Amino acid sequence: MVIKKLLVCATIGIALTGVAAKGAATTCSIKVNGGAYVADITNGKRSYLKCAACHTLPRGEKHRVGPNLGNMFNRPALGATGYKYSNSFRTKAPKWNDENLDDFLAKPSRFTPGTKMVFSGLSSQQERVNLIGYLKSATGSGGC
Numbered sequence: 001m002v003i004k005k006l007l008v009c010a011t012i013g014i015a016l017t018g019v020a021a022k023g024a025a026t027t028c029s030i031k032v033n034g035g036a037y038v039a040d041i042t043n044g045k046r047s048y049l050k051c052a053a054c055h056t057l058p059r060g061e062k063h064r065v066g067p068n069l070g071n072m073f074n075r076p077a078l079g080a081t082g083y084k085y086s087n088s089f090r091t092k093a094p095k096w097n098d099e100n101l102d103d104f105l106a107k108p109s110r111f112t113p114g115t116k117m118v119f120s121g122l123s124s125q126q127e128r129v130n131l132i133g134y135l136k137s138a139t140g141s142g143g144c
């Protein structure tokens with residue numbers, strides 16, 4: 001009897017989780033290179049695995065090798081409190097938006113020569129768009 005009740009609870013739990021997942025936004029519009037692209041946030045989350053060793057996303061989490069990216073689209077340039085940016089970054093880092101982040105992620109060392117972010121870049125425009133959508137939603141920045 002107890003086991004049966006547990007099974008019913010588990011089934012309802014799974015069903016509810018399914019509904020919640022379906023209700024969440026999975027795409028949003030990102031404007032880069034003079035065009036509007038559709039970001040697939042689920043794919044963006046997958047791409048983020050390339051970044052996760054060095055960054056955290058929810059606001060207030062710890063810095064790793066790279067700064068926490070919480071609220072990254074709304075904070076001022078060099079806005080990760082208590083993080084020690086490189087000298088190169090201090091001379092060339094903007095307040096982030098779709099356009100400049102797209103540029104940065106394509107090839108960080110071209111955007112900010114001398115940056116200590118050791119990452120070669122993402123050559124696919126669609127992958128960058130997906131990732132920007134995911135970053136907006138997962139950093140609490142709004143807009144996705």
Ligand code: HEC
Nearest residue numbers: 050051054065066067079080085086089115116117118119
């Ligand atoms: C090997 C570690 C590493 C990886 C991998 C990495 N980053 Fe970084 N990232 C850094 C470091 C270090 C900095 C600080 C750069 C500096 O001060 O020169 C940084 C800076 C940044 C910034 C600027 C933050 C700010 O406060 O202005 C963004 C945005 C960013 N990274 C996004 C990403 C994304 C998205 C990915 C994955 C595609 C990624 N990074 C992959 C280490 C990394």
